[in-house]
Amino acid sequence: MKKTLLSLALAAASVAVHTQAADIDKQLAQTESKVIEWRRHLHQNPELGNREFETAKYVTAHLKSLGIEVETGVAHTGVIGFLKGGKPGPTVALRADMDALPVTERVDIPFASKAKTEYNGEQVGVMHACGHDTHVAMLMGAAQVLADMRDELAGNVLFIFQPAEEGAPDGEEGGAELMLKEGLFKKYKPAVAFGQHVSSSLPAGVIGYRSGPLMASSDEFRINVQGRQTHGSRPWGGVDPITAAAQIIVGAQTIVSRQIDITKEPAVVSFGKIDGGVRNNIIPDSVFLNGTIRNFDMDNRQEIFKRLKVTAEKIADSSGAKAEVEILEGYPVTVNDRELTAAVVPVLREAAGENNVIEVPKVTGAEDFSFFANEIPGFYYFLGVTPKGTNPATAASNHSPNFYVEEDALKVGTRAITQLTLDYFANQAKR
Template sequence: MTLESHRPFIEDLYRELHASPELSNREHRSAARMAELLRGLGFEVHEQVGEATGVVGILRRGEGPTVLVRADMDALPVTEAEQVPYRSTVTDQLDGQTVGVMHACGHDTHMAGLQGALHVLVDQDDWSGTIVAVFQPAEEVMQGAAGMQDALRELLPGGIDVALGQHVMPGAAGEVQTAAGPIMAASDHFIVTVRGRGGHGSQPEKTIDPIVLAASMVLRLQTIVSREVAPAERAVLTIGTFHAGNKQNIIPDQARFEINIRTFEPAVRQRMIAAIERIVQGECQVAGAPPALIETGDIAPLTINDADAAARVGAAFDAEFGEAHVPSPQYLGSEDFSYLPAVWGAPYVFWMYGGFDPQLVAEARERGTFDQDVPSNHAPNFIPVLQPTLDTATRAMVAAVRAFLA
């Protein structure tokens, strides 16, 4: 059977997954569905692999390399914009609040594309080796891959020869991007608790207002990239949450915010971490407040494609996609995928594919409005076009696997 014969199944699976997203480490329904489909293909299936809802399927077919292929399963606490009939209306509880849940980073395309590729590969009889399919939880909180490491080591004591993964991006559907070397940034997460002295809103002189103090930190922290990182060195600092107080006429005793940084160079990373400490504690000292508490959160490593493996995948993509295969830029987004091959010190290749109408993308680039007109990952309108996005994800994974097993 060909991709054309599997296309209705792949599209229906994508719609099903898109309409029923689950937050990190809560991917129970998605995991059960992936396991069910793997069993139907004849895979040896392992569920609840690792610390959460991981699924691993193993298909052995004669002598040859062992290739690990991965798709992530978790969604985000984002309320979806109403654009498609299969939109998500799911809600869940997170940090005591009711939040919308959406596949706003395209993990539904990853699952559907990998299942599609596995269906196509099972139908083909001209390859030999072992496929290890990993459906991973909790990528969005950078915990899922690390949480599966010990279990994978036990399941596959002989190791793997290569690991393959892919991600949908805000580019033209039908386009595939690969490159050797660093392609995605390292990520660090810090939680800052600013401690002041609370009191009545009418008597600020008797308090140390942590909101004013934290606000000053937020503004000053933005100068790290603009004034302490060289323009030639790529880095990002984002403050994604800010929480303080519960009533308008009470000055609270603390404020809390979270920082995310993305870097490619270890020296830049260390410089930014030191600057965060210096600015936060310096502002506390100026305000006469006690030192702030700075805690470390989720961490993701650099994603560095192996040169030889990337060349092999790139050649396969040249043959499969022609001019639609283009060099990948370095993305300041981050991934925990590389924790999986790190279990055995194996090489890996991670690539990108576009998910949006090619004409929209081309016109937006020509107008210089790409950032405004093409949705970005994690946005409430990040809803890839059905085709050729899913065909591309399926074809890319099939071609990459066959580059090692055919």
């Protein structure tokens, strides 16, 4: 009799699981076209970091229509949705970034961005050239599916629609760091955080992940080389900051290649801007250098800071110039929690297909999701959006005016972020 009752119970549980899976599939299928519709609206109406006013209104209206508790004005323009499940359990944070880039779109699509704005004193186009429109749309889709099944949720969902991932305007704070500073996690107390990012480096619908360090830290450096202005025909009459700056650039390249142990983790020091001089026959007073440091090791990060400062100052001093070095610490390393990663990879395979989930190399790009993952266990992954027939190695990259998203991949991302949430609840309920 006991065996019969146990068999009946197991059979009933199996039916319940399959019924829930079928219901989720049905709900996700009903959401697919809406996700694309939302994405296209957002793509046509991009806004820069800390200026996502209309985007925030659009997201807010959607969340409120689902009966989700909404908080606005977080970290300037951020939107928070809190969905309380019908059963007790942990809170899962799901994050999507909302900001666009100062890029003039060149993609020939009916919903291409025509938006323009002033940026650094110039009129520029505005484009979702990094795919944040898709992140918002997919999370809106997940919100709809999860809200429809709230009574069955063994926990709560914290929807984070974050501004300014690409960086706040000069003189302003923003992004994930400011959200935390304002007490986001202290208020809602999430147990884990999940995030995803579309990528041109993977075929559409393929998910890329990595356990441990995934994306590099990102720091900015500014070097002002002060010389003494003189006529170009009499360089000995002054101090040439241009030659000093050139030597600093070359010398800085030996920091990573000759002074840092990169057998542990890779690192990069790159100069992106040189500014100095007014005309051909005047040696200027000063030259400004600007660049970025990327790294995966916190000890190496601090060592590079120190050595860059010493290198610039000593080289400048050797020619009679003076170098002032400023390091602006940016995003830390994005690290995927190893235990969480091991638990969720099978879920991703279920969402995307067994052969469509691959381990990817470290990425020297940076992400402020790292601030969230520094506070609680986090998992961040990439969703391929390059169409079939296009080589991901040569496809227009994120941040390009030609960046193109194969929209069929969005259903995979919506399913993945939804199933990660449901699976986490299910696993915690078993404990």
